[in-house]
Amino acid sequence: MQQQKTRVSWLASLFFLCGVHPSSEKKMNMKKSRVSEKQLSITRLSFSDFGKSASPKDLSSSLVGSNLHIFTLAELKLVTRNFSNTNLLGEGGFGPVYKGQVDEKLRPGLKRQTVAVKLLDLEGMQGHKEWLAEVIFLGQLRHTNLVKLIGYCYEDEHRLLVYEFMERGSLENHLFQKFVPPLPWKARMRIAVGAAKGLAFLHEAEQPVIYRDFKASNILLDSDYEAKLSDFGLAKDGPLGDETHVSTRVMGTQGYAAPEYIMTGHLSARSDVFSFGVVLLELLTGRRSVDKNRCRREESLVEWAKPHLRDHRRIYRIIDPCLLDGNYSTKAAQIAASLAYQCLSHRPKSRPHISTVVSTLQSIQDLDVDIKEPVIVYVATEDGNMLLKEETKNKDVVEPPAINTNRHCHKRRGARYLKSFSYSDTALYRNCPTRRRNGRA
Numbered sequence: 001m002q003q004q005k006t007r008v009s010w011l012a013s014l015f016f017l018c019g020v021h022p023s024s025e026k027k028m029n030m031k032k033s034r035v036s037e038k039q040l041s042i043t044r045l046s047f048s049d050f051g052k053s054a055s056p057k058d059l060s061s062s063l064v065g066s067n068l069h070i071f072t073l074a075e076l077k078l079v080t081r082n083f084s085n086t087n088l089l090g091e092g093g094f095g096p097v098y099k100g101q102v103d104e105k106l107r108p109g110l111k112r113q114t115v116a117v118k119l120l121d122l123e124g125m126q127g128h129k130e131w132l133a134e135v136i137f138l139g140q141l142r143h144t145n146l147v148k149l150i151g152y153c154y155e156d157e158h159r160l161l162v163y164e165f166m167e168r169g170s171l172e173n174h175l176f177q178k179f180v181p182p183l184p185w186k187a188r189m190r191i192a193v194g195a196a197k198g199l200a201f202l203h204e205a206e207q208p209v210i211y212r213d214f215k216a217s218n219i220l221l222d223s224d225y226e227a228k229l230s231d232f233g234l235a236k237d238g239p240l241g242d243e244t245h246v247s248t249r250v251m252g253t254q255g256y257a258a259p260e261y262i263m264t265g266h267l268s269a270r271s272d273v274f275s276f277g278v279v280l281l282e283l284l285t286g287r288r289s290v291d292k293n294r295c296r297r298e299e300s301l302v303e304w305a306k307p308h309l310r311d312h313r314r315i316y317r318i319i320d321p322c323l324l325d326g327n328y329s330t331k332a333a334q335i336a337a338s339l340a341y342q343c344l345s346h347r348p349k350s351r352p353h354i355s356t357v358v359s360t361l362q363s364i365q366d367l368d369v370d371i372k373e374p375v376i377v378y379v380a381t382e383d384g385n386m387l388l389k390e391e392t393k394n395k396d397v398v399e400p401p402a403i404n405t406n407r408h409c410h411k412r413r414g415a416r417y418l419k420s421f422s423y424s425d426t427a428l429y430r431n432c433p434t435r436r437r438n439g440r441a
Ligand SMILES: Nc1ncnc2c1ncn2[C@@H]1O[C@H](COP(=O)(O)OP(=O)(O)OP(=O)(O)O)[C@@H](O)[C@H]1O
Pocket: 089, 090, 091, 092, 093, 094, 095, 096, 097, 116, 118, 147, 163, 164, 165, 166, 167, 169, 170, 173, 217, 218, 220, 230, 231, 436, 437
């Protein structure tokens, strides 16, 4: 049996190198009548081509063309200083994530770099299936707006993933964590474009992928605010041919999942577009998709914001109060708001294609040329804390508007005190260590 499995995977790797997998080929033959000519040139191994019980050897030989490094647990302990707490970057549903250093002493050809090592929590809710999905999808998909998987470890019950390190952590941390300076408008739009391009790459691939877990915590940022999608544990091969959706168990994150998907389990690229609309709203408003700390009327971001999105005169009611007047283009905000409105349509067919989302957001970036960039300074207060202040260039330091004067402003920005000095907005972002959910850089 084992021998047979190995033979199959050896064949698989051969076909993988040639561009077609045997079981993909068989499946394609079965579906031939429904699948268009274009889709016959499938080059990626799909998730269903792997049994959940694929052995480490099966996996490594099947993914032989993907250049993934296979690490031992002992090696990953070494690079993360024994999974030390000082290296902890954060923790999600899969398990803790640690910072580490690798170089070619570990593997020939491995460049010296910082990595993020994600360790499966053996007591947690996720397991081998999510780990395998990540290895299979991210191992084969490469794009500027997807985080790069460098390698993995598959040893006994241990499952680990090794990624390129993303200096600025997740979008969620930048938007919602205390003591993190507000993201400037341009950075928000750059992130929205990058994340949309990542989704477009998945949706428009010859063998499309539905991401299924698009949310602020899964968008990681590099030093230039280039957005990269991470976490492919829930990703699904998209429908082929004339099919409009795939049927799945309903999984994902409350507040981001599309209503028709929650109701029926029918998953399509348009479900990702809905989730994109939610993240775009988070970028515009600075509010979480679901916030139990707010009054009931405002708990759900989509329900609260949607009535304001189409009326250009009401846009100021929902824009993040941390984005002061003049620091963003009103016209761009109006276009982004109406794009979010379309993405959030209850009818999947009325939502735009992700390529339209990308082009609309790119056109907004061109409207940004004249906006004033804020300069953030810190001023010592009598009690020795640092107060975040904002000034426009060539002016004395001015008080930022009181945080709670805007009736929609939330207490999340209430504590804008920091212990460190930074001078300008740009310097601030460059110098400020990225703060993680668990507070470590
Ligand atoms: N490649 C990476 N580079 C830098 N930091 C990372 C990287 N991957 C993850 N992190 C950090 O680890 C944290 C946890 O990430 P993880 O994806 O495991 O969980 P999450 O997205 O917060 O939650 P969920 O389980 O709902 O996806 C992230 O918030 C991020 O700050």
